[in-house]
Amino acid sequence: MNMTKASASRLPPALPYATQVAFFSRLRESNPHPVTELHYSNAFTLLVAVALSAQATDVGVNKATKALFEQVTAPQQMLDLGLEGLTEHIKTIGLFRQKAKNVMALSKILVEEYGGEVPTSRAALMLLPGVGRKTANVVLNSLFHIPAQAVDTHIFRLGNRTQIAPGRDVDQVERAIEDNVPAEFQQDAHHWLILHGRYICQAKRPRCAVCIVADLCPYEEKTI
The missing domain is CATH 1.10.1670.10 (Helix-hairpin-Helix base-excision DNA repair enzymes (C-terminal))
Structure with missing residues (x-):
């Protein structure tokens, strides 16, 4: 060489x-106590918000999820809302159709395999549709205080x-x-x-x- x-x-x-x-x-x-600028109320809404933020701004995601998270805070509630209902909420976000499908699919997995709870391991998180390493690390850091x-x-x-x-x-x-x-x-x-x-x-x-x-x-x- x-x-x-x-x-x-x-x-x-x-x-x-x-x-x-x-x-x-x-x-x-x-800034002694920095936090993510995404709005969320629990582990599930943070997971959804971060998954939606790929190729989108936090400001745009927060606008799209404001009404959504007033109605939905758990995986079963997301399933009850349905794909069309979710799509209507997030249609201002880039790649919203694929993201909506991913959120519905991961919600189904959380209900069926994790009792509606968000797993606390990176490997388990990354098996969820639409969840990559970056998304998993945000959840681990912000919710579970793991220095990811x-x-x-x-x-x-x-x-x-x-x-x-x-x-x-x-x-x-x-x-x-x-x-x-x-x-x-x-x-x-x-x-x-x-x-x-x-x-x-x-x-x-x-x-x-x-x-x-x-x-x-x-x-x-x-x-x-």
Whole structure:
């Protein structure tokens, strides 16, 4: 292999431990108790909301589920509502027809195999229709307080841009967070990173001038 190409493809190292501590300490100070911006009332409604949020905004999902979750908070209630009823509620969300089918199918499985309860293992969650690793990790973290890292486009970008958790794909970034972020920040790390990526470290024009960790970030194309 050409050594120049090999060097170019090599990932940069993650930020040193002391820098990671400083980075997340500032995020924690600015937002001590970060939570998902999706609206939910229990494990089932969170599972549904996260499943619906794929390729959709949290704001859009919250608008679509407001009336739905006033009527439906359990798998059997979703089955009673029926596919057409669910579709009518979520028709403003992208890919709503397939998502509606998935929600109905996972509701049926929860009723028949789990007594209407949401399972607490990643493997069991990922067997549900429309539930991938990211969705499972959000549920595990937000509901069951397991320090699972749900890597979306914001965290993937931020992990590489700041070198908090470099990786060529979402799985590598997830492992890099687990390997490099100090244990005291693991529970809330993905919430802080999602919010920071959504509102500050944005894709096209990061807001470096108001970023509280800008001096710790090695990103060369700062917009100050």
